[in-house]
Amino acid sequence: MSIAAAVAMPVTAVAQSETFPAPQDFSAMVQAKLPSVVGIIATGAEPTEAQRPRPQLPPGLEDFFGMPRPDAPPAGPRRALGSGFIISADGYVVTNNHVIEGASQIEVTIEDDQRITANLVGTDPATDIALLKVEDQDEAFPFVEWGDSRDLMIGEWVVAIGNPFGLGGTVTSGIVSAQSRNINSGPYDDFIQTDAAINSGNSGGPLFDAEGRVIGVNTAIYSPSGGSVGIGFAVPSHVAERIVDDLRDDGQVDRGWLGVQIQPVSDAIASALGLGDTSGALVNDVTQGGPAAEAGVQSGDVVLSVEGSDIADPRDLIFSIADLAIGQEASLTVWRDGQERELAVEIGRQPGSVNVAAQMDTDSDAGxxxxxxxxxxxxxxxxxxxxxxxxxxxxxxxxxxxxxxxxxxxxxxxxxxxxxxxxxxxxxxxxxxxxxxxxxxxxxxxxxxxxxxxxxxxxxxxxxxxx
CATH class of the missing domain: 2.30.42.60 (Pdz3 Domain)
Structure with a gap:
């Protein structure tokens, strides 16, 4: 058959009866929310000579340069620029942990480029969330409200506002490209992916839905070039809001802990264990003295459900246990020796849950x-x-x-x-x-x-x- 004949073949038409409204203008929403979006200036201590980047020199030339090197970067404090947003009238501000980490001073810039010193309330490096507090005795701060990211649909409009490259009050729009993305940045990856332009300096800023509710905290981009290529990631609000509430309560995040090492169930492993499918999380090691060990969990068990909710994979188990209350007795369904068994485990506190900000408190144990x-x-x-x-x-x-x-x-x-x-x-x-x-x-x-x-x-x- 010739190409011409193939092109001329009749094509069955498919009726497209459903129509959709044109996207709305975001100007009114943006004007209302802009005052609540802030810039973050994090200033760190001046790097030591060992920490300061050095130029790469051919072998043998290292010793010819005295100190300071003629092409060395100028000395001075390190500064990071990021974004944030106010969530309460009394001045609580959400941003990314990586924006303020290692800073000796944190400032928040609001409208008219006014700078206000911010105090660190607490951080959660695992989700890259930090909570700050600024004070203003004159008037209440404008603030935004959380939305529910679990209601988002792929293709829905979103708007990012932030401080890219230090250009405050920058607005970009796009759609939700994907949900529940795992970019291997940590054990609690559950990102919203968006094609709204997100660049360096947008970190910590809000991702709004079309109605002006915060449904994400902009955190990372995929960028071979260093600029936006339409692949940005935000911590979803259903995760960020819970972390922020926990930080606001006592400056730290408490997560449930089981005390196991786990891996996925492959087709071959499922067949070897007599499982009907690959659902669940295979326990490959149990921490001695941990909650799982005390409950009788063994290496080789497959965790099928927690508190009656099915476990699809190891990531699912990590999230399920982390959300349980410390000290709660939870039921585990495990697969062992060709049959299901029910175990009761008392959820422990994840090791290393320490309030970073509280360690700066000079009011108690001052010496x-x-x-x-x-x-x-x-x-x-x-x-x-x-x-x-x-x-x-x-x-x-x-x-x-x-x-x-x-x-x-x-x-x-x-x-x-x-x-x-x-x-x-x-x-x-x-x-x-x-x-x-x-x-x-x-x-x-x-x-x-x-x-x-x-x-x-x-x-x-x-x-x-x-x-």
């Missing part, structure tokens, strides 16, 4: 030195999640409080404290004791830190010592 970092013991689960070798032991830094001695010394999320003053850092009490001893001797404390595949020593001042 006690504080590191100002949220740390978690390196359990086998956390080590596997972070891809750390079995030889690395210590305390994983989950977050660093702005203005703390940890921030001043250059510690950051992802570092592992291996030793402190030549003592193995295997518990928070070891760190506390070492800092108290260093303070009594009016000297910094010396940390050995694992970072990016290498070790380095970092001197951290105690609260009463500028170092």
């Amino acid at each position: 006690e030195p504080r590191l100002g970092a949220s740390v978690a013991p390196l359990t086998s689960e956390l080590r596997a999640q972070l891809g750390l070798p079995d030889t690395i032991n210590g305390l994983f830094i989950q977050g660093v409080a702005p203005g703390s001695v940890a921030a001043q010394a250059g510690l950051s999320r992802g570092d592992v404290i291996v030793e402190i003053d030549n003592e193995v850092a295997d518990s928070v009490s070891v760190v506390r004791d070492a800092m108290e001893a260093a303070q009594s001797e009016n000297r910094p404390v010396l940390l050995r830190v694992y970072r990016g595949g290498t070790y380095q020593f970092i001197a951290v001042p105690t609260q009463d010592n500028d170092g």
Whole structure:
């Protein structure tokens, strides 16, 4: 058959009887919401020479340059620009953790470029959410309200407002491209994907639905070029709102913990275990002394449901357990030896749930030195999640409080404290004791830190010592 003959063949027409209204104009909504969207300026301590980026030089040329190098970046405090939004008349502000992490000072810019110093209430690095508080004695702040991201549909209009590249009050629009995206940034990935233009500086800003409700917190982009290519991600409001409420309550986020390592159920594994399909989460290790171990969960069990709700995959189990109350007795249905079994487990608190901001509180225990970092013991689960070798032991830094001695010394999320003053850092009490001893001797404390595949020593001042 020729191409011409193929083109000439009749085509059966499909009636398109349904019509749709044209998209509405967003101008009225944007004008109403703009005053509640703010810029964030996070200023960090001046980087040390070891932390300052160095130019890449051919071998043998390194020693020819004195200090400072002629082509080295200028010295000065580090600054990060981001976005945020006000959620209450008394000045609570939501932004991203990565915008303010490591800052010694945080400022919020409102209308007319007015700057107000903000205090950190708390952070949740796992979802990249931070909560700030600003004060204004004269009048109430304009604020926005949360919507329910679970009601969103793919193709629905959304509007992003923020501070891209420092250009405050920038508005972009697009649609919901996908829901529940996992971009492998953490264990609680559940992002809204949108093609609304999101660029550097939009981080922490709101994603609105067409009616002006916040249905997401803009967090990340996929960008080979560094600019928007129409693939942006936002933390959905049904996740962010719960995290913010928890931070507002006591400055920290408490998540349920089961104490297991899990993996997906493949077709081959399902067949080997006598399962009808691949639903569930296969337990490949149980943490000794954890809630699952106490409840009788064993390696090789497949968790099929929690509190009567089916578990589709490991990610589903992680979210289900995290949302349960600490101390709650929950029912687990597991598959073992070819049959279902019911187990009762008391949900534990996820290790390392520490209030970063509270560690800066000088009203209580005023003489006690504080590191100002949220740390978690390196359990086998956390080590596997972070891809750390079995030889690395210590305390994983989950977050660093702005203005703390940890921030001043250059510690950051992802570092592992291996030793402190030549003592193995295997518990928070070891760190506390070492800092108290260093303070009594009016000297910094010396940390050995694992970072990016290498070790380095970092001197951290105690609260009463500028170092």
